[in-house]
Amino acid sequence: MSQSFMPSPPSSAATTDPGSPWAAVLAGKISPPATSPNQVRRRAIVERAGGASQARLVLVRAPAGYGKTTTMAQLRERLSASGVGTAWLTVDRADNDLPRFLQCLAAAVAHLVEGGRARGLLGLVDQLSACEHPFVLFFDDVECLHESSVLGMMRELIEHLPHGGQVVVGSRNVPELGLGRLRVHGQLLEVDAEDLRFSLDETGRFFEQRGKGPLPAEALRQLHSKTEGWIAPLWLASVALDRHGLDNAFIAQFSGSNVAVAHYLADAVLARQPDEVRQFLLRTSVLGQLDAPLCHALAPRAEGQTLADSERMLQRLEAADLFIRPVLPTAGVAGHTPTRRSWRYHSLFADFLRAQLAREQPHEFTRLHLAASGWYEANGRPVPAIEHAIEGGDMPHALSLLSQHAQRFLEQGRMRLLHRWFGLIPEADLAGHPRLEVIALWATCFVHGPAQASVQLRDARCNQSGDATVQVKLRALRPLLLAMTDRYDEAMAAGREALEHMPTGCPFSDIGLMNVLAHVAWVLGDAPTSHQLLDRARRTPNSNAFTRAYTESVEGMLDLHEARLHQAMARLRMALGDSGMPGHSSHGNTWGGVLYASTLYEVNRLDDAQRRLNVYLPHASEAGLPDHMIMGHAMRARIAHARGDVVQAMDMLADLDYLGHQRRLPRAVAAACLERARIQVLQGQARAARESLASADLPGLWDEPLIARLPSHDLEYPALGQMRWDLAFGDAAAALPRIEADLAMAEVSGRQRRAMKLRLLLALAQHRCADIAASTQSMELVLRQACQEGFVRLVLDEGSAMLPLVQRLQARLDDAGMACGDAVWVEYLQSLAAALEALPRAVGKAEVEAASPAQGSAAAITAQEVRILQLLAEGHSNGALAAQLKVSDSTVRTHLRNINAKLNAHNRMQAVAAARRLAVIP
Numbered sequence: 001m002s003q004s005f006m007p008s009p010p011s012s013a014a015t016t017d018p019g020s021p022w023a024a025v026l027a028g029k030i031s032p033p034a035t036s037p038n039q040v041r042r043r044a045i046v047e048r049a050g051g052a053s054q055a056r057l058v059l060v061r062a063p064a065g066y067g068k069t070t071t072m073a074q075l076r077e078r079l080s081a082s083g084v085g086t087a088w089l090t091v092d093r094a095d096n097d098l099p100r101f102l103q104c105l106a107a108a109v110a111h112l113v114e115g116g117r118a119r120g121l122l123g124l125v126d127q128l129s130a131c132e133h134p135f136v137l138f139f140d141d142v143e144c145l146h147e148s149s150v151l152g153m154m155r156e157l158i159e160h161l162p163h164g165g166q167v168v169v170g171s172r173n174v175p176e177l178g179l180g181r182l183r184v185h186g187q188l189l190e191v192d193a194e195d196l197r198f199s200l201d202e203t204g205r206f207f208e209q210r211g212k213g214p215l216p217a218e219a220l221r222q223l224h225s226k227t228e229g230w231i232a233p234l235w236l237a238s239v240a241l242d243r244h245g246l247d248n249a250f251i252a253q254f255s256g257s258n259v260a261v262a263h264y265l266a267d268a269v270l271a272r273q274p275d276e277v278r279q280f281l282l283r284t285s286v287l288g289q290l291d292a293p294l295c296h297a298l299a300p301r302a303e304g305q306t307l308a309d310s311e312r313m314l315q316r317l318e319a320a321d322l323f324i325r326p327v328l329p330t331a332g333v334a335g336h337t338p339t340r341r342s343w344r345y346h347s348l349f350a351d352f353l354r355a356q357l358a359r360e361q362p363h364e365f366t367r368l369h370l371a372a373s374g375w376y377e378a379n380g381r382p383v384p385a386i387e388h389a390i391e392g393g394d395m396p397h398a399l400s401l402l403s404q405h406a407q408r409f410l411e412q413g414r415m416r417l418l419h420r421w422f423g424l425i426p427e428a429d430l431a432g433h434p435r436l437e438v439i440a441l442w443a444t445c446f447v448h449g450p451a452q453a454s455v456q457l458r459d460a461r462c463n464q465s466g467d468a469t470v471q472v473k474l475r476a477l478r479p480l481l482l483a484m485t486d487r488y489d490e491a492m493a494a495g496r497e498a499l500e501h502m503p504t505g506c507p508f509s510d511i512g513l514m515n516v517l518a519h520v521a522w523v524l525g526d527a528p529t530s531h532q533l534l535d536r537a538r539r540t541p542n543s544n545a546f547t548r549a550y551t552e553s554v555e556g557m558l559d560l561h562e563a564r565l566h567q568a569m570a571r572l573r574m575a576l577g578d579s580g581m582p583g584h585s586s587h588g589n590t591w592g593g594v595l596y597a598s599t600l601y602e603v604n605r606l607d608d609a610q611r612r613l614n615v616y617l618p619h620a621s622e623a624g625l626p627d628h629m630i631m632g633h634a635m636r637a638r639i640a641h642a643r644g645d646v647v648q649a650m651d652m653l654a655d656l657d658y659l660g661h662q663r664r665l666p667r668a669v670a671a672a673c674l675e676r677a678r679i680q681v682l683q684g685q686a687r688a689a690r691e692s693l694a695s696a697d698l699p700g701l702w703d704e705p706l707i708a709r710l711p712s713h714d715l716e717y718p719a720l721g722q723m724r725w726d727l728a729f730g731d732a733a734a735a736l737p738r739i740e741a742d743l744a745m746a747e748v749s750g751r752q753r754r755a756m757k758l759r760l761l762l763a764l765a766q767h768r769c770a771d772i773a774a775s776t777q778s779m780e781l782v783l784r785q786a787c788q789e790g791f792v793r794l795v796l797d798e799g800s801a802m803l804p805l806v807q808r809l810q811a812r813l814d815d816a817g818m819a820c821g822d823a824v825w826v827e828y829l830q831s832l833a834a835a836l837e838a839l840p841r842a843v844g845k846a847e848v849e850a851a852s853p854a855q856g857s858a859a860a861i862t863a864q865e866v867r868i869l870q871l872l873a874e875g876h877s878n879g880a881l882a883a884q885l886k887v888s889d890s891t892v893r894t895h896l897r898n899i900n901a902k903l904n905a906h907n908r909m910q911a912v913a914a915a916r917r918l919a920v921i922p
Contacts, residue, residue, distance in 0.1 A: 028327040032088035062193035065232025085135035096147035134164035142171040148618035197229030285353030413546035434462035449624025450484035476509040553592035563752030572596040630712035688901035732768035
């Protein structure tokens with residue numbers, strides 16, 4: 001259970017209140033553990049880690065009981081003594097909530113850098129960049145983190161550490177922090193269980209410092225051998241020796257190689273305690289943090305005992321070294337002056353105590369959790385109150401608390417917290433509370449996506465509820481689920497019916513419904529209604545941060561597709577908070593996050609876009625947001641391709657292809673094929689691009705015009721991809737009328753960004769048809785609009801074929817003597833030309849046709865394709881290849897097509913022969 005009962009961060013005002021519960025908790029979380037003269041000094045590890053200045057990340061990884069925290073504390077002490085700034089954060093399960101994690105991290109960083117609390121990750125990085133001295137950030141208990149957005153945030157922090165910065169992580173498992181890349185670049189130092197095991201000499205020093213005196217050599221050797229240097233059993237054995245002495249029989253029977261033995265020894269420790277101490281230990285074992293007032297409420301006490309007695313008991317346990325660690329306060333929380341100390345049990349000992357309590361006093365287990373829940377409730381901390389009620393199995397009390405607070409958590413966007421709680425409550429219990437059941441459905445939708453929520457909704461008993469509030473929330477939820485599964489016509493019909501009941505007195509549901517219908521109306525081609533609904537949502541009183549962010553995200557999406565890039569960027573940044581990163585918006589707002597990344601991509605801020613995608617895309621994929629998943633993967637592929645990493649770009653598209661098959665979302669598969677075709681056109685791979693376009697044109701998928709109007713297909717759909725291919729390798733004149741027809745449709749429907757892309761293709765087609773005057777006019781028209789709004793990638797993504805058209809505009813300015821007239825326009829053209837000149841030269845139709853069919857090149861073969869060729873040479877089938885590579889059959893076929901195109905082969909046998917001839921494979 002550990003520290004999962006910590007309260008979630010309240011408002012910013014509450015965090016600076018010295019008397020607030022959150023301030024006390026935060027002080028404990030950012031307090032570094034104290035070192036003791038009785039600890040064995042881990043000099044070799046500390047010197048090795050302290051001297052690894054080239055490492056961005058030091059990972060201290062081992063199971064429980066290997067002394068990770070102690071070693072990190074000694075490293076921190078050594079660094080501080082040498083003038084290196086340090087900050088500490090002990091994470092817990094509650095830190096899987098991104099805003100809370102960032103708030104805790106900001107408090108730790110504030111201890112390092114003067115100048116106030118930073119906002120968001122970028123603010124933290126900027127604040128750390130202001131450090132005039134080296135610094136190290138310590139994160140302990142990182143195995144508690146599993147939320148992809150929080151881990152993504154840590155990856156970003158590590159990636160963008162300023163010079164002189166370093167991160168030290170303590171974890172029981174391998175955290176998903178991009179270790180492979182750090183390892184390849186020599187920026188990772190790993191300290192594992194083998195490093196942390198005590199040597200024989202350290203084992204001897206350990207017993208001496210525990211007051212056992214020098215042990216006989218044979219006894220020491222046996223104990224070291226039996227524990228294999230594992231510190232926790234050695235510690236327990238040292239306590240047991242107080243009882244057994246140097247009993248050879250005890251040492252011979254002792255084995256400290258597993259947790260069960262550690263528990264056996266802990267039992268011996270517990271059995272020797274006075275009953276008062278023993279009962280105190282058992283009853284307080286349910287707590288993650290030991291605070292005297294709470295312990296006083298839980299522990300048995302004689303008449304006349306006071307709060308001070310509980311505090312003295314905690315100090316007594318610490319003095320006896322009974323596996324209890326002080327949580328020392330620090331000056332890291334501004335304005336917080338702690339009045340009492342806090343402690344926590346060693347994790348192994350806490351596990352043992354809880355198991356012992358459940359065995360000895362099963363009836364007390366629930367009662368103690370209920371008492372803790374009541375104490376937290378009385379002290380205004382509903383989150384740990386609910387946690388304790390659920391952990392203790394008192395579902396009626398948990399449901400009572402949720403009935404009071406769940407709506408507020410929903411309005412705050414605390415979807416993961418709600419989803420976790422409801423997942424622990426039996427369905428039969430929840431079914432008796434229809435208001436909570438419908439909130440659980442909303443949480444499922446935003447955490448695990450519409451498919452799972454739709455299944456739950458179908459079977460939910462709340463459908464039959466006569467409660468008006470329940471029906472209001474259901475009427476708002478159904479259009480959302482339909483829209484998220486591409487059933488837009490049905491969503492609009494359900495939404496219109498729900499609108500007839502507004503206002504309902506539930507702002508969350510009303511505003512959510514209007515936001516959903518605004519998105520649906522825009523997709524269906526009714527932009528005026530979309531904007532009207534968003535204006536109405538914005539004017540609805542009693543809105544909250546979650547619904548406001550949702551409204552601005554939908555409006556930002558409309559701005560982007562209507563080519564108001566500056567307005568879209570500002571609006572989406574506002575939806576996410578001032579930093580443009582999660583932490584001060586509700587639930588990280590994946591909706592706005594991926595869209596904001598797309599605006600950064602459009603202005604060619606590739607690093608910034610990549611950073612946002614690292615945070616938001618995992619959740620978009622997990623939650624099953626189709627358009628955001630497609631946009632995010634395609635964007636990451638484009639960023640990789642823009643950096644010259646074609647292999648990574650194709651890997652990103654292979655991931656999207658796989659997700660499309662896995663989620664049964666054919667348009668995701670088609671989107672991967674379309675983006676693959678775009679890259680192949682730029683590389684001059686005519687046949688491969690044509691095959692990718694054919695794969696994208698799935699039977700029946702694009703027959704419904706609605707699909708091409710969805711956000712992720714605004715700039716990429718089969719007809720546009722075919723036009724691009726015709727301009728590069730086919731008949732440009734034949735493509736002209738098709739481009740003009742699509743351009744007219746885009747302008748009529750108000751899809752100005754698509755119109756800009758089509759006008760670029762129109763200018764290129766006119767150029768290929770030698771109509772230079774028309775080409776120049778079309779190009780200037782679109783680039784003037786792009787310049788005004790800041791679009792860059794819109795042009796660059798068409799490759800170096802755009803360069804002559806941009807240069808012609810520059811030349812016309814020079815000829816007319818206008819180079820100094822419009823500085824912004826001139827600078828925009830110069831920056832475009834420079835960026836286009838840096839791109840690989842486009843391969844045109846004539847060059848492709850002139851290439852000999854017999855020519856094949858090994859230069860373009862990727863590492864993944866080499867692996868596939870090796871497997872082909874061994875006789876593997878497509879199915880076997882998919883299993884070996886852990887990709888879909890479709891992805892295998894795509895790789896085979898690319899290999900054949902590069903090697904000018906027509907089948908796998910020819911490909912293998914060509915690869916051997918070119919020495920690609922032996």
